[in-house]
Amino acid sequence: MAKKKISDLRVDDFVKAGLSAAEANLLNQRLLSLSLSSSSDPSDTWRHLVSRRVLKPSHPYPLHQLLYYTIYSSHHSSSPPLYWFPSLEQARRTNLGRLMEIHGSKLLGESSYKDPITSFPLFHNFSVQHPEVYWSLVLNELSISFVEPPNCILDTSSHPSKHSGTWLPGSVLNIADCCLQPSSHPNKQDDSIAIVWRSEGFDDSEVNQITLKQLRHQVMLVANAIDANFSKGDAIAIDMQMTVNAVIIYLAIVLAGCVVVSIADSFAPKEIATRLRVSDAKGIFTQDFISRGGKKFPLYSRVIEAAACKVIVLPVIGNDVGVQLREQDSSWKSFLSSGKQHPRSHHYSPIYQSIDSVTNILFSSGTTGDPKAIPWTQLSPIRSAADGWAFIDIQPGDVYCWPTNLGWVMGPTIIYSCFLSGATLALYHGSPLGHGFGKFVQDAGVTILGTVPSLVKTWKNTQCMEGLDWTKIKTFCSTGETSNVDDDLWLSSKSYYKPIIECCGGTELGSSYIIGSLLQPQAFGAFSTASMTTGLVILDENGVPYVLRRHGDIIKRTVGGYFVVQGRADDTMNLGGIKTSSVEIERVCDKADECILETAAISVSPANGGPEQLIILVVLRKGYSSSAEALKKKFSKAIQTNLNPLFKVSLVKIVPTFPRTASNKLLRRVLRDQMKHELSVHSRL
Numbered sequence: 137m138a139k140k141k142i143s144d145l146r147v148d149d150f151v152k153a154g155l156s157a158a159e160a161n162l163l164n165q166r167l168l169s170l171s172l173s174s175s176s177d178p179s180d181t182w183r184h185l186v187s188r189r190v191l192k193p194s195h196p197y198p199l200h201q202l203l204y205y206t207i208y209s210s211h212h213s214s215s216p217p218l219y220w221f222p223s224l225e226q227a228r229r230t231n232l233g234r235l236m237e238i239h240g241s242k243l244l245g246e247s248s249y250k251d252p253i254t255s256f257p258l259f260h261n262f263s264v265q266h267p268e269v270y271w272s273l274v275l276n277e278l279s280i281s282f283v284e285p286p287n288c289i290l291d292t293s294s295h296p297s298k299h300s301g302t303w304l305p306g307s308v309l310n311i312a313d314c315c316l317q318p319s320s321h322p323n324k325q326d327d328s329i330a331i332v333w334r335s336e337g338f339d340d341s342e343v344n345q346i347t348l349k350q351l352r353h354q355v356m357l358v359a360n361a362i363d364a365n366f367s368k369g370d371a372i373a374i375d376m377q378m379t380v381n382a383v384i385i386y387l388a389i390v391l392a393g394c395v396v397v398s399i400a401d402s403f404a405p406k407e408i409a410t411r412l413r414v415s416d417a418k419g420i421f422t423q424d425f426i427s428r429g430g431k432k433f434p435l436y437s438r439v440i441e442a443a444a445c446k447v448i449v450l451p452v453i454g455n456d457v458g459v460q461l462r463e464q465d466s467s468w469k470s471f472l473s474s475g476k477q478h479p480r481s482h483h484y485s486p487i488y489q490s491i492d493s494v495t496n497i498l499f500s501s502g503t504t505g506d507p508k509a510i511p512w513t514q515l516s517p518i519r520s521a522a523d524g525w526a527f528i529d530i531q532p533g534d535v536y537c538w539p540t541n542l543g544w545v546m547g548p549t550i551i552y553s554c555f556l557s558g559a560t561l562a563l564y565h566g567s568p569l570g571h572g573f574g575k576f577v578q579d580a581g582v583t584i585l586g587t588v589p590s591l592v593k594t595w596k597n598t599q600c601m602e603g604l605d606w607t608k609i610k611t612f613c614s615t616g617e618t619s620n621v622d623d624d625l626w627l628s629s630k631s632y633y634k635p636i637i638e639c640c641g642g643t644e645l646g647s648s649y650i651i652g653s654l655l656q657p658q659a660f661g662a663f664s665t666a667s668m669t670t671g672l673v674i675l676d677e678n679g680v681p682y683v684l685r686r687h688g689d690i691i692k693r694t695v696g697g698y699f700v701v702q703g704r705a706d707d708t709m710n711l712g713g714i715k716t717s718s719v720e721i722e723r724v725c726d727k728a729d730e731c732i733l734e735t736a737a738i739s740v741s742p743a744n745g746g747p748e749q750l751i752i753l754v755v756l757r758k759g760y761s762s763s764a765e766a767l768k769k770k771f772s773k774a775i776q777t778n779l780n781p782l783f784k785v786s787l788v789k790i791v792p793t794f795p796r797t798a799s800n801k802l803l804r805r806v807l808r809d810q811m812k813h814e815l816s817v818h819s820r821l
Contacts, residue, residue, distance in 0.1 A: 140206055141210070142167070142181060142203070142206050142207050145167070145203075145206060146164070147160045147161055147164050148160075150163050150164065150199065150202075152198075153196060153198040153199040153202045154195075154196025154197075154198050155195070155196065155199060163190070163199075166190055167190065170184060170188065178207050178208045178211045179217070179657075182204070182207050182208070182217075182218070183218075183221050185207070186219070186220075186632070186633045189632055193606065193629060193630050193631065195629075197596070197626055200625060200626070200629045201622070201625065204219070213695060213696075214694055214695045215659075215695040215696035216659035216661070216662045216694060216696075216700070217659060217660075218657040218658065219625075219628065219633060219659065219660055220633060220634070220635040220657060221657045222253055222657065224251055224252075226654070227251070227252040227654070227655050228252060230252070230529045230655065231529050231530075232252065232526045232527075232529070232654075232655060232668075233252035235273060235274075235277070236249070236252045236255060237251075239273060240255055240259060243259070243266075243269065244262060252655050253655050253656075256653065256656065256665075260668060263668045264666075264670065267289075267290060267669040268289035268290040269289075270669055271289050271290070271522075272289050274522050274525065276321070277321070277322070277525060278322070278522065278557065279314055279322055279324055279556045280309070280314050280556065281313070282307050282308065283308045284307060284308035284309075285306075285307060286304035286305060286306055286307035287305050287306040288305065289304065304491045304515065305491075307490070307491045308489065308490055308491070309488060309491065309514060310390070310393075310487060310488050310514075311495060311514045311517050311518070312355070312387045312388075312390035312391040312486070312495075313391060313486040313488075315387060315551070315552065315556060316348070316352040316391070316555070318348060319558070322531070322558035323558055324558035326347065326348050327347050328347065328348045328560075329345050329346070329347060329348075329560045330346055330347060330348045330350075330351040330555070330560065331345065331351065331380055331383065331560065331561045332345045332535065332560055332562050332580045333379070333562070333563040333564065334564060334565065334576045335427075335566060336427060336429075336564070336565060336566020336572055336573075337430065337572075339571075339575050339576070343576070343579050344380075346380065351384070351387075355384050355391060355484075356482050356484035357472065357476070357482055358385055358472070358475060359391045359392040359475075359484040360476075360478040360484055361388075361472055361474050362389060362394060362475075363392060363478075364474040364475060364477070365419070365446070365466075365471070365474060366392075366394060367418075368392070368393040369393060369394065370394045370395070370418040370419070371394070371415045372389050372394050372395070372396065372418060372420070372421070373396075373399050373417040373419070373420035373421070374386060374396060374397070374398060374420070374421045375400075375401055375408060375421070375422045375543070376401055376421060376422050376423045376435070376450065376542075377401055377423065377426060377427075377428075377452075377541070378539075378540060378541050379563060380563060380565075381468075382542055383551055383563070385421050386547075386548070386551060390495045391487070392484075393486075395415075395494050395495060395497060396495065396496040397411065397412070397417045397496075397497045398496060398499065398542050398543045398544075398547065399411050399412075399542075399543050400541050400542075400544060400714075401423075401426055401435060401543065402541075402543075402714075402780050402782050403438075403543070403780060404438070404779060404780065404781070405441035406442070406778055407779065407780070408438065408439060408441075408443065409442035409443070410507065411499055411507065411509075412442060412445065414499075414506060414507070414509050415497045417443075417445060418445055418446070419445050419446040419447070420439060420443055420447050420448070421447075421450065422435055422436055422439045422447060422448070422449055422450070423435050423436065423449065423450050423451070424436045424449055424451055424452055424458045425452045425458065425459075426452065427452045427566060428566055428567040429566070429567040429569065429570070432452065436449050436457075436461075440462060446464055446465060446466065447461075447462070447464075447465040448465070448466050448467075448468060448471045449461060449465060449467055451467075455469060456469070489514070491513065491515055492515065493514055494511045494512065494513055495512055495513065495514055495517075496516070496548055497510070497511055497512070498510045498543075498544075498545060498548070498643050499643075500642070500644065508644075510644045512646060515646075517548070517552035517646070518552075518556070519646045519647045520548070520549045520552050520553065521552045521553045521556040522647070523553075523641075523648055523651070524553035525553075525556075526667075526668050527639075527648070527651045527652065527653055527654070528553070528584060528611060528613055528637055529654055530553055530557040530584065531559065532557070532558035532559065533558075533559070534557075534559040534560065534584055534610075535559070535562050535580055535582045535583050535584070536554050536561060536582070536584040537561075537564070537576075537577060537582045537584070537586065538550045538587075538613070539564060539568035539573065540586070544713070544714070545642075545643040545646075546615065546616075550586070559584075562576075562577075562582050568591060569594055569595075569598075570598075570600050571600045571601065574595070574600065574601040574604045575604060577606060577609075578604045578605050578606060578608075581608050582608065582609060583608055583609060583611070584609070584613065585606070585609050585611075585612050586613040586614070586615070587612065587614050587627070588615065588616040588713035588747075589614060589616070589618065589619045589623060589624075589746060590713065590746075592614070592619075592620075592623045592624070592627050593746060593747065595626075595627075596622075596623055596627075601630070606630045606631050607631050608631075609630070609631040609634055610631075611634060611635055611636075611637060611654070612627055612628065612634060612636040612637070613636070613637045613639060614636055614638050614639070615639040615640065615641075615713070616712075616713030617710055617712070617713055617746075617747045617748065618661070618701055618741050618745055618746065618747070618748070619638060619660065619661035619745065619746070620661065621660040621661055623746065624636055624660040624661055625660060628660075635652065635658045636652070636660070637651065637652040637654070637658075638652045638661065639652075640663060640701055647667060648667050649667055649672075650663040650665070650667065650670075650691070650699050651663055651664075651665060651666075652664050652665070661745060662694070662698040662700050663698065663699040663701070664697070664698055664699075665697075709738070709739035709748055709750070710739065710747075710748050711747075711780075711782070711784075712747065712782050712783070712784075714782065714783075716780070716783070718736070718737040718738065718804055720779060721735075721737035721775060721779065721783075722734075722735045722736065722737050724779055725737065725752055725771050725774060727774070728767070728771055728773075728774040729762065729770050730757075730760070731756050731757055731761070732754060732755075732757065732767075733755045733756060733758075734754075734794070735752055735754050735771075736752070736753045736794055736802060736804055737750065737751075737752055737753075737804075738750075738753070738804050738807050738808045738811060739751065739808075740812050740815060742815070743812075743815065749787065750783060750784065750785050750786055751787045751789065751811055752768075752785055752787075753789050753791050753794070753807055753811075754788060754789070754791070755790075755791060755792065755793060755794060756790060762790070764787075764788040764790055765788075768785050768787075772784065772785045787811075789811075794807065795807065
């Protein structure tokens with residue numbers, strides 16, 4: 137059957153998509169008045185439709201799907217369909233566009249520089265060839281204050297072990313102090329709103345707020361208490377929800393010259409213990425409970441099962457903790473009182489350190505036993521904030537929200553991106569899965585909203601965000617998983633098709649290496665450029681240059697220069713935005729039942745895109761029997777108890793044997809390809 141063209145759509149089609157007869161007639165007249173030609177380029181047709189705001193956030197989602205897929209039904213290029221297009225006026229107002237307008241002619245030559253859109257590829261290439269020039273400009277755009285300025289931007293003359301040279305050598309600062317002090321550029325004043333927040337269950341209350349000056353005083357109070365309880369350089373863990381107090385504690389640890397150990401609040405005791413041991417943490421901040429979805433879940437009990445060190449416990453509700461504490465532990469109220477004994481408790485002299493001093497230990501799951509400890513120096517926040525400044529276009533006046541946790545790289549990233557760019561950080565104390573979170577986004581006037589694809593899928597499928605106004609959002613961001621076109625279409629439609637900036641990077645990078653740009657047209661689920669100062673080399677299957685950095689992602693470059701991430705090349709998987717290894721999951725599953733000889737854990741992305749699904753393949757012991765469904769329950773319980781309660785087993789399959797190399801190594805890649813094919817066939821059926 138021939139595919140419908142935009143000119144073939146009738147009132148009945150719009151009614152089937154969810155409009156009333158009156159609304160359908162109105163839309164039909166509007167489309168006729170726009171004279172949309174089915175013979176024109178689909179991108180031009182879509183751009184015309186979106187720029188006139190024909191499709192509204194309040195329209196039923198099936199209508200958005202109908203028009204998008206009808207328009208692009210004639211799209212036959214191997215380049216992905218485009219949904220967002222920058223105007224020259226918009227481009228010149230962006231951070232990067234403004235920088236290019238000021239310096240472009242001088243750096244690229246008057247005859248070469250045209251405008252931020254046309255000249256972006258040239259400017260990007262310039263940043264790769266002359267990173268020290270680019271960074272000297274960007275450092276002036278961020279709220280960075282050196283006590284001792286760097287000798288130069290990049291020193292490549294010494295340290296043969298540092299192949300890329302030494303960045304900002306000789307510089308001394310405190311990166312937390314940079315976050316807390318006012319600045320004229322970017323415009324960040326003492327009375328600027330630093331954080332807005334709301335707690336779950338108080339969805340009709342006013343949004344809370346704290347100014348930069350108030351935040352600074354709170355951080356300094358906690359820093360004084362840290363001085364009274366710990367020593368300079370101590371590693372101090374944070375295992376709690378990303379609340380206002382968690383942000384205050386994070387900044388206070390860094391201000392006091394100590395090192396934050398980031399632990400996600402979802403981890404089981406064994407995982408908490410491993411991270412405390414690896415980092416040699418001297419103490420840990422946590423909560424008595426986690427409040428999420430109207431329920432309370434124990435957290436302090438998990439922490440003390442893992443930690444022999446001092447634990448400082450914050451109450452999730454009210455002023456008093458709701459659990460009995462161990463003798464060596466301290467309540468938040470008691471801990472703060474030790475800081476108030478300082479004669480000037482709201483004043484603190486920051487501990488200034490060299491640029492390469494470690495301020496944060498994060499973790500990324502390795503492919504063997506212990507997780508990899510990844511140290512962030514004071515350089516890492518600068519790199520991270522610079523990405524947000526250049527590509528997400530974070531500016532003073534923006535309200536930036538990204539539901540995350542300090543245990544994952546996005547937690548520290550959003551803190552530094554806001555406070556070094558002069559934006560307001562928006563925090564929701566509770567679950568981001570429901571209407572309450574969406575109402576907070578509306579009421580707080582969020583202008584930049586970050587997500588992970590599985591979160592967007594939940595919002596779309598549950599329809600929990602219906603009736604809310606998200607039209608103040610100017611930019612969406614997404615990371616952690618492979619995006620799904622339908623889910624992204626739904627998300628972008630909530631703010632008249634604003635762009636979704638896809639980000640792909642790593643904890644050890646402190647940044648992205650491929651990303652979307654507001655100076656280029658965007659396609660759903662695709663990246664449009666390498667990050668600034670980053671050059672990419674595509675390798676073929678044999679590792680021959682055909683990203684010189686072996687990041688572990690398989691990336692397809694399309695016609696038109698777009699990049700699509702197709703999954704992991706190694707045995708690491710991404711479950712709900714959390715990276716873990718096959719080995720970790722297999723170690724737990726192998727012990728789940730006596731009938732199991734061995735297991736193989738793989739993750740597969742659905743045929744139509746979206747978050748990875750965890751699949752466990754099982755070889756049974758000789759003489760034993762079991763069902764896939766029974767094993768699925770046992771695996772789920774074992775994984776959620778020993779690794780992470782957020783991990784879900786999608787499928788279990790019992791097989792006679794596993795494919796192996798000549799040296800007996802398990803070929804998970806072969807299993808992954810087989811299951812992809814099997815699921816694809818099943819999907820078509």
